[in-house]
Amino acid sequence: MSGPATGYEPPPLRPGELARWTWRQLTSMRTALILLFMLALASIPGSVVPQEAVDSLRASQWRDKHPQLTPVYEKLGLFSVYNSIWFSAIYILLMISLVGCIVPRLLVYWRGLRRRPPAAPRHLSRMPQSRSFETDEDADAVVERARTLLRKRRFRVEVRNGAVSSERGYLREAGNLVFHLSVLIVLVGFALGGLWGFKGGVIVVTKDSFANTLSQYDDFRAGALFDPANLDPFEFTVNDFDVTFIREGREAGMAHKFAADLTYRTAPSAPERARKISVNHPLTLGGTDVFLISHGYAPHITVRNADRSIAYSGPVVFLPEDSTFRSFGVVKVPDARQRNGSTQIGLEGEFYPTYAFIKGKNGGPFSAFPDAKNPAISMIVYKGDLGLDAGAPQSVYALQKKGLQRVTSADGKPVRLDLALGRSATLPDGLGSVTFDGVSRYVKLQVSHTPGQKVALAGVVLALVGLLGSLFIRPRRIWVRARREGGRTLVEVAGLDRSAGGDLSAEIDDLAAALRPPTSPTAPPAGSAQLSSTGSTTSGESS
Amino acid sequence: MTHEQFEVLSNQAVAACAVVYFLAVLANFAQWAAGRKVAEVPAQVEQPVSVGGGSVAPTEAPVADESDRMELFSRVGVALTVVAAFLQFVAVVSRGLASDPVRVPWGNMYEFTLIGTWVVVVGYLLLYRRYSLSWLSPVVTSFVLVTLMIDVLVLYTPVVPLRDALQSPWLVIHVIAAIIATGAFTLGGMCSALYLVKERWQRRQQAERESGQEGPGSGQEAGAATARRSGGYLARLPELAVLDRIAYRTHAFAFPIWTFAALIAGPIWAHYAWGRYWGWDPKEVWAFITWVVYAAYLHARATSGWKGRSAAVVALVGLATLWFNFVGINFFFGSGSMHSYAGK
Numbered sequence: 001m002s003g004p005a006t007g008y009e010p011p012p013l014r015p016g017e018l019a020r021w022t023w024r025q026l027t028s029m030r031t032a033l034i035l036l037f038m039l040a041l042a043s044i045p046g047s048v049v050p051q052e053a054v055d056s057l058r059a060s061q062w063r064d065k066h067p068q069l070t071p072v073y074e075k076l077g078l079f080s081v082y083n084s085i086w087f088s089a090i091y092i093l094l095m096i097s098l099v100g101c102i103v104p105r106l107l108v109y110w111r112g113l114r115r116r117p118p119a120a121p122r123h124l125s126r127m128p129q130s131r132s133f134e135t136d137e138d139a140d141a142v143v144e145r146a147r148t149l150l151r152k153r154r155f156r157v158e159v160r161n162g163a164v165s166s167e168r169g170y171l172r173e174a175g176n177l178v179f180h181l182s183v184l185i186v187l188v189g190f191a192l193g194g195l196w197g198f199k200g201g202v203i204v205v206t207k208d209s210f211a212n213t214l215s216q217y218d219d220f221r222a223g224a225l226f227d228p229a230n231l232d233p234f235e236f237t238v239n240d241f242d243v244t245f246i247r248e249g250r251e252a253g254m255a256h257k258f259a260a261d262l263t264y265r266t267a268p269s270a271p272e273r274a275r276k277i278s279v280n281h282p283l284t285l286g287g288t289d290v291f292l293i294s295h296g297y298a299p300h301i302t303v304r305n306a307d308r309s310i311a312y313s314g315p316v317v318f319l320p321e322d323s324t325f326r327s328f329g330v331v332k333v334p335d336a337r338q339r340n341g342s343t344q345i346g347l348e349g350e351f352y353p354t355y356a357f358i359k360g361k362n363g364g365p366f367s368a369f370p371d372a373k374n375p376a377i378s379m380i381v382y383k384g385d386l387g388l389d390a391g392a393p394q395s396v397y398a399l400q401k402k403g404l405q406r407v408t409s410a411d412g413k414p415v416r417l418d419l420a421l422g423r424s425a426t427l428p429d430g431l432g433s434v435t436f437d438g439v440s441r442y443v444k445l446q447v448s449h450t451p452g453q454k455v456a457l458a459g460v461v462l463a464l465v466g467l468l469g470s471l472f473i474r475p476r477r478i479w480v481r482a483r484r485e486g487g488r489t490l491v492e493v494a495g496l497d498r499s500a501g502g503d504l505s506a507e508i509d510d511l512a513a514a515l516r517p518p519t520s521p522t523a524p525p526a527g528s529a530q531l532s533s534t535g536s537t538t539s540g541e542s543s
Numbered sequence: 544m545t546h547e548q549f550e551v552l553s554n555q556a557v558a559a560c561a562v563v564y565f566l567a568v569l570a571n572f573a574q575w576a577a578g579r580k581v582a583e584v585p586a587q588v589e590q591p592v593s594v595g596g597g598s599v600a601p602t603e604a605p606v607a608d609e610s611d612r613m614e615l616f617s618r619v620g621v622a623l624t625v626v627a628a629f630l631q632f633v634a635v636v637s638r639g640l641a642s643d644p645v646r647v648p649w650g651n652m653y654e655f656t657l658i659g660t661w662v663v664v665v666g667y668l669l670l671y672r673r674y675s676l677s678w679l680s681p682v683v684t685s686f687v688l689v690t691l692m693i694d695v696l697v698l699y700t701p702v703v704p705l706r707d708a709l710q711s712p713w714l715v716i717h718v719i720a721a722i723i724a725t726g727a728f729t730l731g732g733m734c735s736a737l738y739l740v741k742e743r744w745q746r747r748q749q750a751e752r753e754s755g756q757e758g759p760g761s762g763q764e765a766g767a768a769t770a771r772r773s774g775g776y777l778a779r780l781p782e783l784a785v786l787d788r789i790a791y792r793t794h795a796f797a798f799p800i801w802t803f804a805a806l807i808a809g810p811i812w813a814h815y816a817w818g819r820y821w822g823w824d825p826k827e828v829w830a831f832i833t834w835v836v837y838a839a840y841l842h843a844r845a846t847s848g849w850k851g852r853s854a855a856v857v858a859l860v861g862l863a864t865l866w867f868n869f870v871g872i873n874f875f876f877g878s879g880s881m882h883s884y885a886g887k
């Protein structure tokens with residue numbers, strides 16, 4: 001299977017020869033081995049550098065932190081290793097090598113399917129395993145018995161010139177071929193999902209609805225051949241979200257049994273149905289799955305103008321920052337109006353489901369428990385230009401502070417609003433007031449459609465089956481020859497294990513013992529029917 | 544018994560089994576110490592030693608007189624290991640019973656390590672007779688002892704119920720398959736490591752013998768001294784071809800199980816838990832790397848120029864990626880991986 005021996009200096013080649021030489025190199029076992037190593041190595045950076053497709057938030061945080069490295073990494077495709085040219089090149093080469101390796105072997109296998117076991121070599125004693133003994137039995141009778149014995153052991157058997165040739169384990173190669181072909185099937189399944197599939201994330205506050213159209217997603221990733229017109233037209237409402245936080249004991253604070261109550265329609269005109277979804281129990285609508293990924297709090301915040309008219313009101317999604325659900329969020333009020341002219345207002349701060357406070361230098365507010373037992377918000381106030389008109393899309397979870405300045409109180413200290421549930425605070429300079437009206441929970445859902453999953457699954461299962469055959473079927477050949485020599489019959493039994501880790505000695509011993517004449521005395525005198533053997537069956541192993 | 548009592552029982556059983564493993568290690572080392580003297584004799588004998596191949600069968604087996612004591616220690620070692628494995632089994636089971644509600648005893652790294660080392664021991668005991676593994680005893684018992692100590696000192700976590708994402712039948716299937724494969728790969732890696740050690744030792748002996756033949760007698764004495772120093776244990780290891788074969792068979796057993804754990808059960812579970820069957824999460828990346836490296840190992844054994852030593856090295860690289868995935872990902876990539884189970 002390997003290419004030409006190293007040290008072989010190719011003479012000046014004509015294009016055809018060069019092509020053939022290249023092909024032979026590419027499909028050699030050594031190349032496959034090297035490509036496998038390269039694939040393993042090439043996978044590593046993707047586990048170290050945050051990947052755009054895996055966690056775009058972390059990827060962008062990383063970019064912000066490393067302004068110098070970022071352009072270099074961008075060039076190298078390190079934020080999307082598994083779509084990068086160099087990664088693709090490796091696995092495409094591997095696949096070409098695979099096809100180039102498999103197809104000829106398929107042909108060989110096909111032709112050899114009805115192959116007869118090869119004739120016995122002239123010197124059986126030179127085979128890796130061999131035994132010989134002498135007996136008084138007729139040579140033909142021994143051969144005949146050997147034939148039946150091997151048949152019974154499910155060998156393919158043939159008798160030629162007074163010797164039995166036998167072979168079994170043809171399916172090993174079949175298993176190996178199936179395994180390698182299945183690798184291709186898996187890749188096809190993977191590609192189907194990558195090209196035609198999509199994955200979108202959306203945060204839905206309880207009581208809100210979601211309709212499956214592109215504009216409703218917070219983030220959306222689709223394959224190159226995905227067509228938004230093919231989105232399944234379902235819609236659903238998140239009626240409620242349940243979560244139990246363990247209250248006592250050492251696991252206090254751990255969330256468990258969280259589930260969202262949905263009512264959904266598979267199409268706007270379809271009847272409404274109800275379903276609970278939870279982690280490990282997604283909702284499947286047509287070819288699209290809706291998964292519950294995580295959850296959090298959306299405090300209701302109302303910002304009023306100085307004349308008490310409402311400038312902003314509603315639940316604001318805050319992103320959890322730790323396991324106590326201390327959460328971070330911003331409120332953007334572009335339409336605030338003040339008595340003397342108007343300025344936009346931004347709030348930025350944290351939400352504490354169970355507010356607590358430590359005094360002292362390193363103290364401050366924190367959340368004592370993840371459940372909403374004593375909710376409070378603590379927000380810093382900005383005024384100025386939110387930058388929403390600049391045209392560039394903005395994250396709803398961050399303020400763009402370029403055009404903003406912190407609002408300060410009369411003594412020049414920055415204003416911080418610490419509001420318990422139901423409380424209001426008046427802003428200085430006639431900027432109006434802020435109220436913390438209530439808390440809703442939200443769920444983070446992932447909606448995805450991945451065609452080719454079944455193909456990929458079938459591929460891996462088939463690969464596993466083929467692999468088992470390839471690893472555990474042991475192809476082997478056994479020969480038995482009997483001939484008259486000096487008035488007695490010399491019987492030779494030899495075997496060749498063609499698998500990678502085989503040891504035939506026990507089987508050959510077994511067969512040799514079975515072939516000894518049944519009438520022979522239990523303890524034969526030395527020299528009459530002695531068993532001589534060669535082979536590497538000594539220390540250490542007695543399988 | 545209450546859940547708390549089961550937790551106490553589990554901790555006590557871990558302590559007890561560690562003590563018994565320690566005794567087993569002593570017995571196993573005593574066994575090889577007893578055999579050490581004998582090895583001096585054959586070290587002087589000029590003898591062709593097969594390197595890599597398996598066609599020549601060097602009779603390195605030492606004189607039989609001392610073997611009685613070795614045999615005795617060996618039996619004591621195995622018996623102690625069986626007792627320790629039983630205690631460890633108690634520890635594993637009661638760990639599961641200690642949780643409320645009762646769950647499988649593999650939910651965090653402490654438990655993975657506990658049951659993983661147990662799988663190594665059970666695999667070794669199951670194969671003990673078939674492959675006459677007494678030469679592996681010191682390696683297995685000391686490995687398990689050290690790993691258990693690290694587990695208790697560094698990774699210990701009190702019993703907690705499983706997080707929602709872990710509550711799935713696929714936890715049972717995926718994790719147990721991964722643990723069995725890890726145990727088997729570990730055993731296979733031990734054989735590959737011993738292969739490398741013995742191969743190097745043989746090469747050096749050969750080189751020293753050759754230089755001894757050329758030069759004056761001093762070289763020969765040095766060669767004999769080397770053999771005396773390290774020969775006792777190494778000389779009694781099975782010959783290279785046998786080591787290679789045992790290593791291969793263990794890996795060949797583990798590889799399909801790993802394939803199933805990492806590439807079938809894992810993706811199916813990930814589909815239900817996270818909405819995608821393969822997402823290049825660091826843990827998934829490293830599981831894939833491990834798989835590819837072991838596939839390379841299987842290829843290496845079939846490629847001329849890579850058989851033997853290089854293949855054994857590849858196997859150890861595979862083992863390194865496997866352990867790195869288990870330990871490293873949790874500690875170094877903790878926040879970046881959905882599979883972070885370190886501590887709380």
Ligand code: HEM
Pocket residue numbers: 001027028029030032094095097098099101102176180183467470471500837838841842844845
């Ligand atoms: C995606 C890439 C590949 C993977 C994952 C892979 C995996 C495997 C595995 C796991 C085995 C072990 C089964 C056994 O020992 O019978 C194997 C065996 C084998 N592979 Fe591949 N392989 C790949 C590519 C290739 C290529 C490109 C070639 C052609 C040069 C090749 C040729 C072989 C051969 C000849 C065997 C049998 C070796 C033996 O007799 O032990 N493989 N492969």
